[in-house]
Amino acid sequence: MIEICDTYSGGFYPMTKTDKWQVAYITHSDSYGEPRELKRHMTTDEAMILIRGAAELYTYENDKVICMKMKNGVLYNIKCATWHHLKISEDALLIVVEDSNIKKESTERMTLYADCGIYKTKG
Numbered sequence: 774m775i776e777i778c779d780t781y782s783g784g785f786y787p788m789t790k791t792d793k794w795q796v797a798y799i800t801h802s803d804s805y806g807e808p809r810e811l812k813r814h815m816t817t818d819e820a821m822i823l824i825r826g827a828a829e830l831y832t833y834e835n836d837k838v839i840c841m842k843m844k845n846g847v848l849y850n851i852k853c854a855t856w857h858h859l860k861i862s863e864d865a866l867l868i869v870v871e872d873s874n875i876k877k878e879s880t881e882r883m884t885l886y887a888d889c890g891i892y893k894t895k896g
Contacts, residue, residue, distance in 0.1 A: 776789055782800070783800050783801060783802040784799070784800065784801075784802035784804055784805070785797055785798075785799055785802075785804070785869075786798045786799075786800070790873045791873060792873065792874075793872070793873060793874075794870060794871065794872060794873050795870070795871060795872075795873040796868065796869070796870050797868070797869045797870075797871075798866060798867070798868060798869075799821070799859065799861065799865075799866070799867040799868075799869055800861075800865065800866055800867075801826075801861055801862065801863045801864070801865055805859050805860060805861045805865075806860060807860060808831045808838070808858040808860060808885055809884065809885055810858065810882050810883060810884050810885055811831065811832075811833050811838075811856040811857060811858045811882070811883045811885065812856070812857065812858070812880055812881065812882050812883075813854050813855055813856045813857065813880070813881050813883075814853060814854070814871070814872075814875055814879060814880050815853065815854055815879045815880070815881060816853065816872060816874075816875065816876075816879045817853055817871050817872035817875060818850055818851060818852050818853050818871070818872075819850075819851045819857075819869060819870075819871045820848060820849070820850045820851070820869065820870045820871065821848075821849050821851070821859075821867050821868065821869045821870075822846065822847065822848050822849070822867065822868045823843045823844065823845050823846070823847070823849075823865065823866075823867050824845065824846075824866040824867060824868060825845065825864060825865065825866045826861060826862040826863075826864040826865030826866060827842075827843075827861070827862040827865060828842075828843040828859055828860065828861040828862070828865050828867060829841065829842055829843065829859070829860045829861075830843050830849060830851075830857060830858075830859060831857060831858040831859075831860065832851075832855060832856060832857050833856035833857075833883070838885065856883060
């Protein structure tokens with residue numbers, strides 16, 4: 774049997790799911806705008822590929838927020854417990870693969886403040 778999924782709405786939208794993993798689309802929504810908070814999943818990696826549009830991946834490393842411009846067609850694997858945030862353009866489409874059993878309790882959030890400093894790196 775083949776499952777075909779080609780419909781999605783704004784934000785994070787799971788396309789297919791098994792008992793172990795899920796594949797989702799991410800499209801523009803308020804959640805993927807300017808970074809106001811970072812999150813991290815404590816039980817899973819999160820792999821993503823930018824299909825179209827523009828996206829910036831923010832991470833928190835060594836007490837600094839780092840911003841990386843994502844490239845189309847490149848796989849980015851956000852390792853378990855890595856603080857991160859996506860900022861994407863209105864026309865962006867990303868594919869995400871992750872554990873299907875992510876729980877709110879296993880995802881931590883950190884608020885960013887205006888003076889936190891964001892450091893741009895070459896992407």
